[in-house]
Amino acid sequence: MKIRNISLINYRNYNHLNIELGKDVNVFQGENAQGKTNILESIYYCAFGRSHRTSKVKDLIMWDKKNAQIRVYIEKDRLDKTIDMNLLSDGRKSISVNKVKLTKIGDLLGVLNVVMFSPEDLKIVKESPGIRRRFLDMEISQLDKQYYNALVNYNKVLAERNALLKSRRIDKNILDIYDIKLSEQASYIARQRINYIGMLNSYGKAIHQEITTQKEEIRYVYKSSFSLEGNLKDNLKNELTRKREIDIDRGTTSAGIHRDDLLIFINDVDAKDFGSQGQQRTAVLTMKFSSLEIIKKVKGEYPILLLDDVLSELDLSRKKFILKSIENIQTVITCTGVENIEEYLTGSYRLFNVQNGSIVDGGD
Structure with missing residues (x-):
């Protein structure tokens, strides 16, 4: 299972975003409060139909907008899947998988498997x-x-x-x-x-x-x-x-x-x-x-592994364990840049620089 593409419209501080993820490690680097965790949250939302940070749908929508959209394209061994989320400021949301609207959150679970680790x-x-x-x-x-x-x-x-x-x-x-x-x-x-x-x-x-x-x-x-x-x-x-x-x-x-x-x-x-x-x-x-x-x-x-600003909380041995263990797992990491994780990554990775709701692909 790999996420190939993420698209966000009016989500948190992202007016419009469309990014291709690398199949191995993806590092989102930037100062605090720039929108790094919002990327992980959008992935998590597509897995569980809920945020790990808030129970209010309205909190996920850009402050002056009436709705937000998330689209995640997943490559799977048997059948590729596209998950679409439409979030409305009145608290409602609609979820579709391959353009088929779901009536229950339970039908979403297992379409995109993730494990998230945060402080x-x-x-x-x-x-x-x-x-x-x-x-x-x-x-x-x-x-x-x-x-x-x-x-x-x-x-x-x-x-x-x-x-x-x-x-x-x-x-x-x-x-x-x-x-x-x-x-x-x-x-x-x-x-x-x-x-x-x-x-x-x-x-x-x-x-x-x-x-x-x-x-x-x-x-x-x-x-x-x-x-x-x-x-x-x-x-x-x-x-x-x-x-x-x-x-x-x-x-x-x-x-x-x-x-x-x-x-x-x-x-x-x-x-x-x-x-x-x-x-x-x-x-x-x-x-x-x-x-x-x-x-x-x-x-x-x-599954997809989401690491939200955890490396700065760990000592060197634990940090090395994580970075050594993710070689065969698509991983999305957020960090402030001070961890210098590229020194410990042995496989391929893609670096994204995040600044105020804008992302620049730093390349492989």
Whole structure:
């Protein structure tokens, strides 16, 4: 999978942009606030139908315009794809793939696979379980549309169950129905999360040891609010029944995959509470590069790797690891130019100079 062309109209600070990407490494270099990250964001948007920076469509449109457009042309082994996004200032958006309009975001997932690594990803280790669940959900949804649909259905039923609990007009027969529906969706979601974490461990062990020169071992563990032994559907249903009175008292659902967490251990120590900042960065780096290998295994081809201003945050050994590992992966990198990454790139690369919404191709 390779992106050949990106076209932007009225997107962020780009009035009109049309660029051809190189098949290997593409470096977007420039000072801060010039529009480098906007390029990565547009690619990410075409993969997930959402921005990694804002939930508001209006934020993506040039301030004095009524709409914005993104077009990405993708070369794939089986069939080339063109993704078109039309974003409207009233918050609406339309998405087409090869000129066929999509009715659901779920139909977009997997058309363009990407893995993004940005400084904000340190939150995956440091902050709340919700951020770690979101990492799992985004990565698995690229690989499995059934997972995404199960997640949508689960969240819908969860919202309805919580609304009933908050109403204080409790109909236990309806609660029984909600518990069955939640358990059906949650059992599939939990199983796929467990499988994904198994692959994270499989690929992550060697990757982490290479980055840390054999000094550290990493381990990922899925922590659930219900038993993961035996029949997951029955386990959650029984747990919901057991906690029903607590849920009625609190007005919220206390068990389910929305309460679960991804634990990260380095040398058997919890990285969230006891890992150094360097260890936490390395843990995220391991997760991202493991995700690349997982997508390659499942999809048969590498995704696009997006590196948003991360090289300046890493020490020399981690920087060298990244630049050595991307030789066979189309990569889009943003940097301010002070990293001198061309000194470490061994393969071909294309350099783009970015200044105030204008891009000049610096050549190969």
